[in-house]
Amino acid sequence: MSNAFAIAAVTSTMRFLLENAIQADSALSGTLVTTKPPDKARGTNTGGQLNLFLYQPQPNAAFRNSEIPHRATPGETGVPPLALNLFYLATAYGEEQRTDEEVMSHHLLGMAMRVLHDHPLLGSDEIRNALPDNDLYQQIERVRITLQPMTVDELSKLWSAFQTPYRLSAFYQVAVVLIASTRQLRAPLPVLTRGRDDRGVISQPSLIPPYPAIDQLTLPTKQNAIRLGETVIINGHNLDGVAVQVRLNRSPRNEQLTEPKFLAPEPGATSTEIKVVFPDQAAEWLAGVYLLAVAVRKPDETEDRITNELPLLLAPRITAIVPNPAARDGASDVALTITCSPQIGPEQRISLLLGGREIRAGARAAPTGDLSFSIPSPTPGDYFLRLRVDGVDSLLIDKSTTVPVFDPSQKVTIT
Template identity: 40%
Template sequence: MSNHLAIATVTASLVRYLQGAVGADVGNAVVTAVRPDGPNSGVPEVGLNIFLYQVTPNVAWRNQDLPTRRPDGSLNQRPQIALDLHYLLTFYGDETQLEPQRILGSAVRALHTRPILSRQEIRSAIAANAFLTGADLADEIETVKLTPQPLTLEELSKLWSVLFQTPYTLSMAYDASVVLLTADSQPSLVQPVLTPAIHVFPSVTPPAPAVPDTLAGLQLWLRGDADITYDVAGAISQWRDQSGNNHHAVQPAAARQPRLVREAVAGKPALRFDGADDYLAIEQLNYAGAGAIDGLTLFALLRTTSPQAQVVLSFDRSACWSLELTGAGRVRWSTRPQAGGGHDLDSPGAATDGRWRLVCVRFAAGATATKQIFIDGILVAEANAHPGQNVGGGATRFGFVGVASQANAFNGATAGDFLRGELAELALYHRALSAEERDRVEQYFAEKYG
């Protein structure tokens, strides 16, 4: 969550980002952020002006923090508001040399190539502007994404009409979303116990925890606290498989590597995926042949606040299976049987509240409920999907962490829906664990991560 400087920080970071891009393409171009009222308003003779003309509440996040108060009116959590920032980009220069059009092309190319404000960009903007001292936008888990908005001629005319006696100049609109502002107020502590009371219940012994590799059938085990290869900036090129099967998750392209976050959960590290292009390809693990899977159990410890559709682990939902989060934040367990159409099982509620969640999905051919979803050890959804069939439509599919797969070869085709959040640990079994075994693995996660 960010303080009151977040909006100004976004504008300053956008100016800095575009100055680097436009300045490199059109050498004398200058980027400003003023109200474009005319030649005396401070807009550049040659360059680009960024004008924040409107701020609106983000619809997807509008009710994420309700309720914020207890029945007595005291805070039970820090209130936050999610905003979308609407910018007008205006381009100036010598029309005979087509400078406005050249600058527009440079800016659009830069914003399409990297449509987010990186944390390093934000930190640099804060350091370069004394009035932004104390801004904490760079620490926000949600990155700010920039999206072009196709305004109609009528909408552009209305927008320019509020700029008194200012002739129209070549322009383009962009949205920056989402910016989260949090109140400084701290929730009050709950009241102390006035009347102590002791209740005695029969003892219940929790199941003994089972480290994933102590159970048969472990196919893939990725831990945020073990065997990660990363550079000085924390960019991860390899996440080594701990199952002994050498199904390592790798990303050779530096621009697509997730980042290591130290002490992300219970003092242990996790991987952060930016939701734009970060993902890892899984080595030496694929499914081939119709009905190749008669049982499967997957555990994933993750955290996200993003309402966008995103993939945790995928072997192609239309050909094999995939664990995803929908645009509404629900956990989705997708499978494709050996014959017929695929099946999606969704959790009833969202899991994008920014808390760490242990998600477990299970498939067991021949069971009464072939598919199940557990969140934090609680069964939240089940279905008797494609009864009498195994999973696997017949096409060979390789897997990815953090993006949808369509790959028929290692590190092959992807299909978007990038993960935007943090992932601490994954454990995949090529069989359906029993209820007791599942309880024991969940106890392992509970004792390790608290």
């Protein structure tokens, strides 16, 4: 790798090669080799001139994320160098006082292209002598010069950016230039042992990972949510151990849960299946979305292994509708009180779905299982109810029968 003089070293080396070739051609005596932008290249000069302009450096895709070999030992993390491809524009100008100015410029451009064609690799001695203090000559990867074809559209855009009239030119790519990073590599201490008793890497002849993981959750009667008192079946692999607990954590949609809850599996758990019952404790739970995981402690280990998390919906259960039937008052409104389990937190979003209508619940100062709703001007008739808590609806459909039916206990009659 090289220091920050690397780009300048490439430009100086190419300029040096072209100057030597011009001096050897008596027909081009007095020709200058410059490295200026195209709009400033000519200046006040009226003689022969060859301008070599670096118009674009680009990252080299092959080396941009690769560490240099032998710079970091195994276990250390090195810093990839700044790997660049340099793109040059070679433009020739003839003597303005000559009638064959353009012919001379073509001669000069042809000579320059021949030199770069015959010199596809920049030599170490040439790079070292071209510019003091550069160390590009020590780079292991050789610096190569390649003629670049350009389409008419690319030429048009490029010369428009230069804001100068177009002149016949040749384009070259010079690659690769590796500039060393000044960031320090990370060198951790050597490893004392590899695993227990320095056993090294342990291979497992199976496609199943060796760590505990959950594949799916099976809920009662093919529902999409579970209710208090019901059982959820957890299927996965490597779920056995000396201590196994089911962990329920809060999700972004259930900020009411401040600490994770842990449940003990039912007897008969295996490495691939665990059953857990949600205790019917209305005051201890909040309806909403939970993230379920299994904490497994293996023999001879002091810390639990936590599986991946899967979302689990805890649905509210409507236990009472008062009054039912419900009579409209003098303003044709109906007031309903819904009793549910589990209790509802004061900051949870609650609404009652009555047929196709949504009625918001009033504010609550503390957790409660009784919710009051005022239904404006309902049409008399029978309505099925759903209680929605933080986006989770009570289970209206009974899927335990051969043909699913609506739960008749969640119907109210308005008179």
